[in-house]
Amino acid sequence: MKVLKFGGTSVGSAQRMKEVAKLITDGEQKIVVLSAMSGTTNTLVEISDYLYKKNPEGANEIINRLEAKYKQHVNELYSTDEYKQKTQEFIKAQFDYIRSYTKDIFTLFEEKVILAQGELISTNMVTNYLQEQGVNAILLPALEFMRTDKNSEPDPVYIKEKLAAQLEIHPDAEIYITQGFICRNAYGEIDNLQRGGSDYTASLIGAAVNASEIQIWTDIDGMHDNDPRIVDKTSPVRHLHFEEAAELAYFGAKILHPTCVQPAKYANIPVRLLNTMEPTAPGTLISNDTEKGKIKAVAAKDNITAIKIKSSRMLLAHGFLRKVFEIFESYQTSIDMICTSEVGVSVSIDNTKHLNEILDDLKKYGTVTVDQDMCIICVVGDLEWENVGFEAKALDAMRDIPVRMISFGGSNYNISFLIREEDKKKALQSLSDHLFNNK
Secondary structure (H helix, E strand, O other), rough: OEEEEEOOOOOOOOHHHHHHHOOOOOOEEEEEOOOOOOOHHHHHHHHHHHOOOOOOOOHHHHHHHHHEEEEHHHHHHHHOHHHHHHHHHHHHHHHHHHHHHOOOOOOOHHHHHOOOOOHHHHHHHHHHHHHHHOOOOEEEEEOOOEEEEEOOOOOHHHHHHHHHHHHHOOOOEEEEEOOOOOEEEEOOOOOEEOOOOHHHHHHHHHHHOOEEEEEEEOOOOOEEEEOHHHOOOEEOOEEEHHHHHHHHHHHOOOOOOOHHHHHHHHHOOOOEEEEOOOOOOOEEEOOOOOOOOEEEEEEEEEEEEEEEEEEOHHOOOOOOHHHHHHHHOOOOOEEEEEEEEEEEEEEEEEEOOOOHHHHHOOOOEEEEEEEEEEEEEEEEOOOOOOOOOOOHHHHHHOOOOEEEEEOOOOOOOOOOOOOEEEHHHHHHHHHHHHHHHOO
C-alpha cells in the first residue's frame, strides 16, 4: 500500500480537490493524508489571536468570512444537492463549534482545537466528493490513531495498533482519507505535530502500515539543486539519501520538514516528492541508497548570528567547552555550526531570543565577539572524506566571497560556509555555476 500526502495548495480550491481526486483514483488501495486548504491554518491562528486578546467581535468577523469562503468551495465542488447539503451541514456545525470558543476563557488547549478544524473540514470535503463520484472512499479520523507521548514525541506502537484497528473496520475500501498535522497528546487532548506536521503524519502512517512508498505531493517538482527563487536555472534532484534530504530541509529547503523523513528512514520506506501541478514529472526519490561521490544540492539558512569566545586560559582548561555549551543549553538555544582552535571557539545560532543573556554569561570565560546578519550556505552530497576533490570544488566556487567559518567532517553529507547575508545570492549562484554547470 502507498501513502500519499497532499499539502494545502494541492487542495486549495474546489478545482484542485477535483484534480487530486483524479490523481488518487487509479484502482490501487492507498491511504491519503490531507492538509487544510491553503490559507486556512493561518486564518485559524488569526482567529485564535483575537480570542487571546479577548476580542470576540474581531474573531467572529473572520470566522464568518472563512465560513462564506467554504460555502463557495462547496457549491463549486459538488454536482448533486444531496452532497452539497450534507457537506454544508458539516461545515456549519464545525464553524458553530469554533464560534462557541468566543464565549469562554481561551488558552493554548482551545487554540489547538481550533487549529485542528482546517484538516477536519478538508478531509470531509474530499471524502464526500469521492463518494459522490462513486469511489469507495472512507474517512479515517486521525484523532483515533495519531498520538504523541508525554515527551510530545509520536507513539509508534500506539499509532500502529490503533491504525490497524481502523483499517480492519473497512478492509475493502479503495481509498482511506485522513488528516495530517493533527493528533492527540498523551492525555487524550487534541494537539498537533507542529508546522510541517502533515509530512510527519504521512511518514508515521507509512512506517505503521509498512508502505511500499510514501509520496509527498506539493506545488514544486521535487527538491531542486539550489534555491529557484534566488538562482537562475536550477534543476530538480532526482535522487537523495535520507541524510542528504534532512540536511537540505534543515538548512532551508522549504519543500520538506526536517523531522518528516525519520520514521520512513528507519522503516526503510522510500519517500517520493511529486508535483500536483505536473503529475507526470519524476520528482525526487529519497531513500537509503546513495550515489557515490556526487554533490547533489545547495541550500541557505538566513538570520544566523556568529559568536566567538576567545580565551588565553582555554589551552590548559579542561571543561571549557562543557561550560560554553551549558550556557546555550540553559537558554534552550541550539547551535548550528561550531569551530574550535587552541585559543577559542566559534559557534552560530539562529535563535537570538536570549542573545544578551548568553553573551553576559560567556564573558565570564573569555573575550566575546558577535557577527549578526549572517547566513549558512550548505553544500550537500556524498561527501565522505576519502572522495578526493569535492572540497576544492566548493572552495573554488567561494574564492571571491569572505567566509567567516567552515564546518566539515561533522556529517558525511554536508560542508557548510558561514558568510554575510549580503553575499548569499552571489555565493549560491557561484556554487551553482561551479558544481552543477548550470550556466
